Amino acid sequence: MSATLCVIGLDAADYRLATRWDCENMLLDAHGGLESISHSLSVPATLEVWPTIATGLSPADHGVTLDGVGWDGTPGLRAVVRAVQLLPDRIRDQFVEFKERISEGGYPQTDAPTVFDEGSVHNWPGVTPCHVWEREGEWFARATEGDMSSDAFVRRSLGTTGSCLGWLAGQSLSPVAIAGAHAHLLDHAGHMFARRPAELRRVYEQVDSLLGWLRERVDRLVIVSDHGMQTTATDDPDPGVHSEHALIATTESGPLPTDVRAVRAWLEERVDDGPDESADATVDAPREHLEELGYL
Numbered sequence: 576m577s578a579t580l581c582v583i584g585l586d587a588a589d590y591r592l593a594t595r596w597d598c599e600n601m602l603l604d605a606h607g608g609l610e611s612i613s614h615s616l617s618v619p620a621t622l623e624v625w626p627t628i629a630t631g632l633s634p635a636d637h638g639v640t641l642d643g644v645g646w647d648g649t650p651g652l653r654a655v656v657r658a659v660q661l662l663p664d665r666i667r668d669q670f671v672e673f674k675e676r677i678s679e680g681g682y683p684q685t686d687a688p689t690v691f692d693e694g695s696v697h698n699w700p701g702v703t704p705c706h707v708w709e710r711e712g713e714w715f716a717r718a719t720e721g722d723m724s725s726d727a728f729v730r731r732s733l734g735t736t737g738s739c740l741g742w743l744a745g746q747s748l749s750p751v752a753i754a755g756a757h758a759h760l761l762d763h764a765g766h767m768f769a770r771r772p773a774e775l776r777r778v779y780e781q782v783d784s785l786l787g788w789l790r791e792r793v794d795r796l797v798i799v800s801d802h803g804m805q806t807t808a809t810d811d812p813d814p815g816v817h818s819e820h821a822l823i824a825t826t827e828s829g830p831l832p833t834d835v836r837a838v839r840a841w842l843e844e845r846v847d848d849g850p851d852e853s854a855d856a857t858v859d860a861p862r863e864h865l866e867e868l869g870y871l
């Protein structure tokens with residue numbers, strides 16, 4: 576039995592679609608709709624809502640806003656990103672790592688305290704570097720421009736989604752009080768298949784299957800989304816545009832939060848004090864041998 580509270584940030588999981596399509600692992604034991612927030616746009620923006628969930632602060636207070644990114648005002652960066660999309664995977668990976676190292680590259684991160692400060696967190700927009708999300712974004716751009724099939728895009732993204740869920744399962748084995756990982760696939764898939772409900776449903780069911788794998792491996796799970804997606808399946812006016820219908824689901828008992836700004840406090844009420852970190856790492860192998868191997 577692991578005490579780790581595992582949090583999946585399931586981007587754009589729409590409460591209406593998850594319930595309509597009976598995604599039982601996305602809905603867990605208790606579930607509800609979650610009111611989101613809009614700041615720079617008329618609808619909730621991924622980069623602004625995730626740090627709100629982690630900090631409990633509005634975008635104006637956590638400081639990660641779309642107008643701070645400057646994609647559109649930076650033609651040079653846009654041209655570089657476009658050129659990199661044409662490179663082989665290996666070189667593109669190196670570019671992504673490089674981009675994370677330079678302060679003006681990658682996504683901005685909040686300086687505010689987050690619910691994960693005493694735990695661990697992976698690929699969480701506005702909180703950590705987002706290597707996985709950025710790579711999926713490059714695939715999505717290629718698919719949008721006809722350089723990759725939608726099947727290939729979904730297959731690759733299911734792989735990275737699985738890696739994020741596997742990361743979370745690993746955290747619960749080496750107990751930490753709280754661990755969070757973000758997975759973006761349903762956002763991209765929602766934009767891609769907003770007018771093709773059968774295709775979108777298939778992706779929801781595939782993600783639900785991966786969540787079932789995770790559910791069997793962790794004892795305490797929370798699934799939260801930042802917004803939903805307007806689709807023809809839900810008769811929305813603007814298919815392919817973010818909707819207000821975020822969700823929260825959990826294995827925990829008690830009332831659920833109803834607003835993205837209340838999620839941090841709700842999580843903190845449920846976090847047990849974790850064990851103290853063990854002392855600095857020690858390595859038992861002879862240093863000379865590690866140098867011979869090229870490890871040092």
Ligand SMILES: [Zn+2]
Pocket residue numbers: 586587620621622762801802
């Ligand atoms: Zn999003």
